[in-house]
Amino acid sequence: MTDYSGCRIxxxxxxxxxxxxxxQLAALGATAVAVKHVxxxxxxxxxxxxxxxxxxxxxxxxxxxxxxAIRQFAAEGKPLFGTCAGMILLAKAIEGDEPAxxxxxxxxxxxxxxxxxxxxxxxxxxxxxxxxxxxxxxxxAPYISKLLSDNVQILAEINGSPVLARxxxxxxCAFHPELSTDPRITALFLDGVRNRLEAQ
Numbered sequence: 001m002t003d004y005s006g007c008r009i010x011x012x013x014x015x016x017x018x019x020x021x022x023x024q025l026a027a028l029g030a031t032a033v034a035v036k037h038v039x040x041x042x043x044x045x046x047x048x049x050x051x052x053x054x055x056x057x058x059x060x061x062x063x064x065x066x067x068x069a070i071r072q073f074a075a076e077g078k079p080l081f082g083t084c085a086g087m088i089l090l091a092k093a094i095e096g097d098e099p100a101x102x103x104x105x106x107x108x109x110x111x112x113x114x115x116x117x118x119x120x121x122x123x124x125x126x127x128x129x130x131x132x133x134x135x136x137x138x139x140x141a142p143y144i145s146k147l148l149s150d151n152v153q154i155l156a157e158i159n160g161s162p163v164l165a166r167x168x169x170x171x172x173c174a175f176h177p178e179l180s181t182d183p184r185i186t187a188l189f190l191d192g193v194r195n196r197l198e199a200q
Contacts, residue, residue, distance in 0.1 A: 002028075002187065002190075002191070002194070003029060004028050004029045004030040004187075004190045004193075004194060005029045005030070005031075006045075006194070006197060007030040007031065007045050007046065007190055007193045007194055007197070008030070008031045008033065008043060008044055008045045008046075009025050009030050009031065009032055009033065009044065009045065009046045009047070009048065009190070009193065010032075010033045010034075010035040010040060010041065010044040010046070010047045010048065011025070011032060011033070011034055011035060011047075011048045011050055012035050012047065012048065012049050012050060012057070012061075012066070012086075013034035013035055013036050014036070014057055014060040014061065014064070014066075015052045015053060015056050015057050015060060016050040016051050016052020016053070016057060016085060017050045017051045017052060017083075017176060017178055017179070018034060018050055020050075020176075020178035020179060021048050021050050021083075021178045021186075022034065023178075024177070024178050024183055024186050025048075025186065025190075027183060028183055028186060028187060028190060030190055030193075035047065036064075037064075038064065038065050038066060038069040041069055041070070041073050044073075044078070045078065045079075045193050045196070045197060046078060046079040046080070046081065046189065046190070046192075046193040047070065047073060047078065047079075047080050047081070048080075048081045048082075048083065048086065048189070049080065049081070049082040049083070049085070049086030049089050049090065050083055050084075050085070050086055050178070051083050051084030051085045051086065051139070051176050051178075052084075052085045053085060054085035054086075054088035054089055054101070054111070055098065057085055057089060057101075058089060058101040061089070061101065061102075067101070067102060070102055071102060071104065074102075074104050074169065074170065077169050077196065078169065078196070079169045079170075079171065079189065079192045079193045079196060080104070080169065080170050080171070081171045081172070081186075081189040082105075082170075082171070082172040082173075083172075083173050083175070083176060083177060083178065084139065084140075084141055084142065084173075084174060084175065084176055086172065087107075087109060087142055087144075087172035087173060087174055088101070088109050088111060088142055089101045089102050090102050090104050090105045090107075090170060090172055091103070091105055091107045091108060091109040091144075091172075092104070092105060092106055092107065092108070092148055093107070093108035093109070093146070093148065094108070094109055094111065095108060095109065095110045095111070095145055096111070098111070104170060105152070105165075105167050105170045105172060106147065106148040106149035106151055106152050106167060107144045107146070107147060107148060107152060107162075107165065107167075107172070108144070108145050108146035108147075108148060109142045109143065109144055109145060110142055110143055110145040111142050112140050112141075112142070113141060113142050113143040113145070113161065113174075114138055114140075114141050114143070114158075120137075120138060120139040120140065120141075121138050122135060122136065122137045122138070123135075123136055123138070123158070124136075125156050125158070125163070125164075125175070126156065127155055127156040127164060127185075128154075128155045128156065129155065129188070130184055134156075134177075134180070134182055134184060134185060135180050135182055136156075136163070136173075136175040136176075136177070136180070137175055137176045137179045137180060138163075138174065138175045138176075139175075139176060139179075141163070141174045141175060142174050143158070143161040143162060143163050143174050144161065144162035144163070144165060144172075144174075145161070147162075151167050151168065152165050152166070152167045153165060153166045153167065156173075163175060164185075169192065169196070171188070171189050171192065173185060
């Protein structure tokens with residue numbers, strides 16, 4: 001098993017699926033921190049933006065000063081991982097009238113792309129780099145409706161729509177890896193964190 005004990009990872013704890021992410025990080029050996037204050041970012045090696053309600057989280061991020069702080073965090077090359085709502089928060093464009101939040105990743109996303117709560121589903125998702133499918137849980141999930149540059153690497157799709165992608169130090173997925181007992185997607189993020197730490 002890969003050693004992630006040197007990785008200190010924050011989970012933005014303003015709203016959403018925080019405890020599940022923290023439990024999975026801890027199970028992989030990383031130090032998990034519930035982030036409620038901007039000052040905590042300085043002590044982190046990576047940050048997860050969890051699922052939840054993207055508009056609500058976005059408003060809270062603005063209220064508590066997280067927008068510019070997280071942009072600076074990303075500018076320093078520290079890895080960010082956005083899941084479901086977190087993917088929406090990281091996108092440079094959102095379909096419809098909603099303005100972008102962090103505007104960091106060269107993607108346009110569609111909210112609730114697979115339908116509302118009752119259309120939630122789980123599927124065996126084939127992911128580039130993984131030898132077997134991942135049990136992906138989709139809950140009011142978005143997807144990437146448009147790539148805004150050639151810098152985005154697509155890692156998984158459903159019916160031709162990207163649901164897992166990477167751009168430099170940014171990783172996003174439309175599903176909830178923290179709700180699965182399979183830790184491989186979280187480990188994929190931690191690999192990026194560890195590689196950056198080893199390169200320093």
